[in-house]
Amino acid sequence: MTDPMRILLVGAGGVGSAFAAIAARRDFFEAVVVADYDPARAEKAAAQDGRYVAAQVDASSVESVTALCREHRITHVMNAVDPVFNMPVFEGAFAAGADYLDMAMSLSTPHPEAPYEKTGVKLGDHQFEAAPAWGEAGRLALVGIGVEPGLSDVFARYAADHLFSEIDELGTRDGANLVVTDDDGNEIFAPSFSMWTTIEECLNPPVIWQDGEWHTTEPFSEPEVFDFPEGIGPVECVNVEHEEVLLMPRWVDCKRATFKYGLGDEFIGILKVLHTLGLDRTEKVRVKAASGGHCEVSPRDVVAAVLPDPATVGPRMKGKTCAGLWVTGTGKDGEGNPTGPRSTYLYHVVDNEWSMQEYGHQCVVWQTAINPVVALELLATGTWSGTGVLGPEAFDAVPFLELLTAYGSPWGIKELDA
Amino acid sequence: MTDPMRILLVGAGGVGSAFAAIAARRDFFEAVVVADYDPARAEKAAAQDGRYVAAQVDASSVESVTALCREHRITHVMNAVDPVFNMPVFEGAFAAGADYLDMAMSLSTPHPEAPYEKTGVKLGDHQFEAAPAWGEAGRLALVGIGVEPGLSDVFARYAADHLFSEIDELGTRDGANLVVTDDDGNEIFAPSFSMWTTIEECLNPPVIWQDGEWHTTEPFSEPEVFDFPEGIGPVECVNVEHEEVLLMPRWVDCKRATFKYGLGDEFIGILKVLHTLGLDRTEKVRVKAASGGHCEVSPRDVVAAVLPDPATVGPRMKGKTCAGLWVTGTGKDGEGNPTGPRSTYLYHVVDNEWSMQEYGHQCVVWQTAINPVVALELLATGTWSGTGVLGPEAFDAVPFLELLTAYGSPWGIKELDA
Structure with missing residues (x-):
């Protein structure tokens, strides 16, 4: 004990x-x-x-x-x-x-x-x-x-132990159909997760595990439309730097490990613009201060500061979020013998209305x-x-x-x- | 004297x-x-x-x-x-x-x-x-x-005095094919004019003179591809709030006065994102300061601060800028008698390489x-x-x-x- x-x-x-x-x-x-x-x-x-x-x-x-x-x-x-x-x-x-x-x-x-x-x-x-x-x-x-990382990694272990005799790809896929509205019911842009972290994840070089080693690509590479379950439907996903790609191959045999984030067109466009302008930067810039004179601030902090606090958007948000792992490879039967090619999505969906009502916290x-x-x-x-x-x-x-x-x-x- | x-x-x-x-x-x-x-x-x-x-x-x-x-x-x-x-x-x-x-x-x-x-x-x-x-x-x-305003307004007066017996529209049209590159020769986003003023112009409700009165529209309304002269070519233009629309009808008879700015797709997308996120705002937000503690800054000032100073981009810029007035209506002959329908673009083009070499100042x-x-x-x-x-x-x-x-x-x- x-x-x-x-x-x-x-x-x-x-x-x-x-x-x-x-x-x-x-x-x-x-x-x-x-x-x-x-x-x-x-x-x-x-x-x-x-x-x-x-x-x-x-x-x-x-x-x-x-x-x-x-x-x-x-x-x-x-x-x-x-x-x-x-x-x-x-x-x-x-x-x-x-x-x-x-x-x-x-x-x-x-x-x-x-x-x-x-x-x-x-x-x-x-x-x-x-x-x-x-x-x-x-x-x-x-x-x-x-x-993600977390439950997705648990899914990887579960797939290796119980579903697959050989794994080609461990592909984490994350998507949602969340919509936030303002007091007048108009749809607004309000990330459901820390904007600072989202920028960090999305603009860093995405990492991929392939044939025994890690490499990186350009941000937003290899776009793919993934059809998410439980009514969320198809969402455009792109490669994003994420922990699963670094964690899974350490304990689970696989030829390839990827993370694709269902950012959707609008969010991808916004992140590209922030990067084009340099507003994703954390190095300070000198700006006029309200109090007179100047001060030095991080542009990324300013981006986060102008957006609604993700902790406060829950009551104004509708829709579901899905985290999951798409595994491809060769399946196995109950005795562990190889069957044929298999493609399985293991997932977890949370409805924002449910999490708000049940716990008072937004779904993400x-x-x-x-x-x-x-x-x-x-x-x-x-x-x-x-x-x-x-x-x-x-x-x-x-x-x-x-x-x-x-x-x-x-x-x-x-x-x-x- | x-x-x-x-x-x-x-x-x-x-x-x-x-x-x-x-x-x-x-x-x-x-x-x-x-x-x-x-x-x-x-x-x-x-x-x-x-x-x-x-x-x-x-x-x-x-x-x-x-x-x-x-x-x-x-x-x-x-x-x-x-x-x-x-x-x-x-x-x-x-x-x-x-x-x-x-x-x-x-x-x-x-x-x-x-x-x-x-x-x-x-x-x-x-x-x-x-x-x-x-x-x-x-x-x-x-x-x-x-x-613009300025030369475009001179063109309006010239068109009324010498080219047209009746004017339907005085349509200022501004476009360029300018490209700015960084030290490695890669194309970068660098406005050739004050970003603060560009945001102000582009996100304010555009104003239009129509049949004796002014009204406004949504930003970026009535997109139109205008074919600019001297090799600049077609550029997407949208309605923008600009002085010509307020000035020209006070002295020149016309049924309609508009200003469309050839921002191009990328710049329009960037301005829309800045607006979506609230980064165009001038009201201060509270942000962490480099010196410790917090300070209050205007998001729009931060956007301007992260971009290259327009006064410094000249040497790294290539292309031409065009300012002009598209006049439609009924033409007139040398005696002032009405001829047929007429559509004329009066314009002024400056090549950045010329203005840099001749004056050391970028063309805009x-x-x-x-x-x-x-x-x-x-x-x-x-x-x-x-x-x-x-x-x-x-x-x-x-x-x-x-x-x-x-x-x-x-x-x-x-x-x-x-």
């Missing part, structure tokens, strides 16, 4: 707040410290459960994270801040002897000479470098355990947040265990998918023409 | 500097005071001619403009700053008893209830309200005497700046005279067009299928 689980939730934004709302209905933990840079946000998310306390944290400071862990005898650090803060939170947890979970991995750096052909520093590289130390310390960092952040709650429950009960820096595909998929269904959010499977 | 002309040039940006370079070759004036908020910019533009002196000015302050006029015994204020400063410069000139010229009129305010149907405060309204006072004082404000700002120099020379010699607030079409077009040609920059005329 392990010690009672005491969780430090770092970040009480959209995903962190939804995590708190989902975990509040479960009894596998003793305490959650809800920490944010903004104490008011932490207080608000912590108010919903007697086992929750609020705290202030500076996620850019290893020391701040470590101190909070020690103060509250934290066993698991749940990182729910922007991935730009991944390394200090990851290192802060390690220094305090806590286990660690996140939903996005440490950031990449493009290859200096051939950014659209070769990888430079890859997503998660900084974290995987620390894997021996985590292993020696007997501690677990479970990285990329949101929905809710769908991200449920997976680490499920994972923590599996770790708390000892169903999942491990040490080192591991992806979700390093664990048995079946108990995860069963518990997800038990949470009231079942997954689906659809056979496609092989 | 009038007093020797002493000019206060307010603004030493792209257009102001080109004005100084063009005027330096002429002898119709005694002195130019080159004034800018940034003394270094003023010094630089003033350095090229012995009759020029540099000064510092706050164009947002009536008193600053008036004081500078009095100090230097200014006879004519040449306004070359962003039109947001039009009223203080206009009022500062009046208070000092100077004549005034500008290249864009006081700004509009959309109709509060029906912005895309009815006009609110129109371009130039604030200036025309002051017309009686200027008339009584015996002073002249010649408004909108750049290229050079083409804007030459017209007020020509106008000032006509005023200095007494060929043009008047009092009140007048547009270019209030004066005889012939001497203007002759002097423009004498400056080495001839205009053209092209008959179209009527």
